Amino acid sequence: MDDFFFSLLLAGISVGAVYALIALGLNLTFWTTKTLNFGQGSLMMLCAMLTVFISSQGVAITLAVVGSLAVVAALGMFIERWTVRPSLQSSGGSMGWVVSTLGFGIFLQGMAAKCFGSQAVAFPDVVFNAQDFVTLFGQYISLQYLVVLAVAVALILAFELFIRRTVWGQAVHAVSLDPELALVQGIPVRRLILGSFMLSSILAGVAGVLIAQIGGTVDPAFGFDLVLLGFVAAVLGGMGSSLGALAGGLLVGVISKLVGGYVSTAAEHGIAFALLMLALAVRPQGLFGRPEVSKA
């Protein structure tokens, strides 16, 4: 196999797994509230930026990551409490929360630019550096890509186990089917929704750190395209399906890297967005989703 193709494929699979992670985060809040955070990208950016900042203060990198994740998790809860919940209660349709979560994301982005400057900053190497590689079947494989892939896949599996095997995971399912019935059954729906936004934000934060690790730099505008790519993954796979998120993520990752490699690097994201519009137009329910049945 051609080296170039292989390296693109690996890069695609690796970033694709991260897109899947973002998609899972979006799915999670979609299950509990039928909403998602349009400012999710800012959380990804903020987590990576904070990690850079904290570690530059002499704190160990792993601690910096954990600290940043904690901040992002808290922000996730704030977003649920102060942007999503009030909009849902005032019942102006989807308009309200789309605009308010997007607004909060823009606010965070603006704050990050104000505090850390709008220039891209180098992201420190967490485990390996960009030059580390192993040889497999005669191919050079970047260790960073492998680590990112391993972390993303491990998290996806852990997430699936959590959703399928634990009481909380079952509760999430119950709420997604019928929040009112779940409430009557004694499931603490409010806390569950709050938790879903927290967990979703943590997933976004991890994804942000992983992408920053691969890319090497991070800047305040960094997350916006990414969350859209995560959404492309979620839609391609079928909104709400975990398996779909993984398949969609890999598909988006591989296609965009191949286009980037063979056509133009700049077309990488453009093609993914075009894919999104196409997917929504042709098969809105995605590869693994079922069409929504609604009663008039």
Add this chain to the structure above:
Amino acid sequence: MNALRSRLSAVVADWRVQVALVLALLLAAPLLSPGTLQIASFVLVAAIFAQSINLLTGLAGQISLGHAGFFGIGAYCTGILVKTHELDVTLGVPAAVLLAGLTGWLLSFPANRVRDVYLAMMTLGFGMVFFEVVREWNELTGGTMGLPGVPSAALRTLTILGVKVDGLRYFQLVLLVTAGVILLVRNLTQSRIGRAFYAIQVSEVAAGSIGIPAGRTKQLAYALSGALAGLAGALYAHLVGYLGPESFALPRSIEVLVIAIVGGLGSIAGQVLSAVLFTFLPERLQVFAEWQFIAYGLILTFSLLVLPRGIGGLLFDAPRFIKARALTRAARLRADATALRPDVGGTALEAKGITMRFGGLVAVDDVSLRLEPGRITALIGPNGSGKSTFVNVVTGIYRPAAGQVSFGGRDITGLPDHQVATAGVVRTFQDPRLVPHFTVRENLLLGAHRQLRHSGLAATLALPGAIAEEAAQLALVEAVLALSDLTEVADRPIDTLPYGTRRMAEVGRALLARPRVILLDEPAAGLSETEMDRLAQLIRDMRAMGIAILLIDHHMDFLAELVDEVVVLDSGRMIYHGDIVGMRSDAQVIAAYLGDEAAHA
């Protein structure tokens, strides 16, 4: 506060004030510095751009997070035509408007397949795709280097039809264009098109039930909104003279959204004020410019909660959807409700063997019935027996698993709901589905939507023919208002009125849609005795007009005085068909309502 608001609205709506304002600005312009003139021109561009969001989101209810795309298409189109191909501005700008409108129309096809979150993401994606294309298409757009030297007022290189245009002339020109746009948008809002936009925002199903096609209406909204954004972009191009991809990225989409939302979606004057505010603030206040992005973020986060109707809602009365001119003209006309009599007599609706399944559940099982002109058929049965589902099948909301609905010999099975309504089969809903912010009169006029046959252009220009047609329908509305005893509350918004009044208004609206068959889904539910008498009289009037009527209700005394025949459903099957006296002693009916023992007792 309310009185003040009404005074202010009256002042703003007065055409003399409007003309005076435009004249004052035209005459005062030479006194302003070139810098101020340029900012003022930016205000006007922003005002037009905000109107495009107002049209799409405020009226038609479709969110867009990628409007900078249309703005950019307009800017680049005229920029390239005028600079590279040396066309005149008078050709470049209209071409830009057309191209952006066409793009909007094309985008409406994928956009019509999705809603809510998906629509927001799709429009966000559209903006991003546009940005990437502009950045990469070096030969055409200059890529990241941008397109410098577009003939413009700022560069003093702009000539229109051979005449040199400086900053002052350009401002005056853009002012006239803006005034024109605002006038046209207002006309459009107060026409059948504006009402249809608003109706599909509130409920596509309800709009379909009176013959308003949701799909085509949204296509029009996208095309018009795209064209307006394209116009704003084109004017912007000849204002600044340099086009770079960064000017058409996400922040521009966000900015116009902020302007439109703070201005108050639906309020035209609010948008203009908001455009003034958000263009002058960053220019005049250094602090604001520095914190602009953060401020926009906070405003978007909280404005819909703090000030849901924006500046417009704060300062002015809610917008109205009928032209004052049409109302004055209608007041001089007199119409008789008998004019609503169906013009083609003798057509019956026939449903044969209708079966409807939801998964494993058979909601309607092999039901056949015939609705004759001038006859009232009651459809009754316990809750969940399939009555509403049957109505949904007949009116095209569901496609039946088996069976056929024909009307006047024509097969209408599986036609989309608005076509069924256009054929003359109109229904009301179990829960009244009116447009809450519309007045009673506006709601009723909405029913006459498909009787208004003048073109969109005529409506937008408020041509005499369009006004005359609208006035004629308004006279009929007046007659129906009298018939349903709603004249007193005609100008009150429907959401301020009691439930019974809303029910009557919904029946009235259905009547104005010129039904040949009307299907009333529990119209008497929740009505008081007097309201019920009034409704019964209205239904008798409709029968006298020769309309075929299907009446779903549980109230037996109400039905007994009215109906000609009764059909009883139980678990989706038809268990009785005959007169109401026979039904009372029918064993199966008694069993369905009271249980088996009662039937054997």
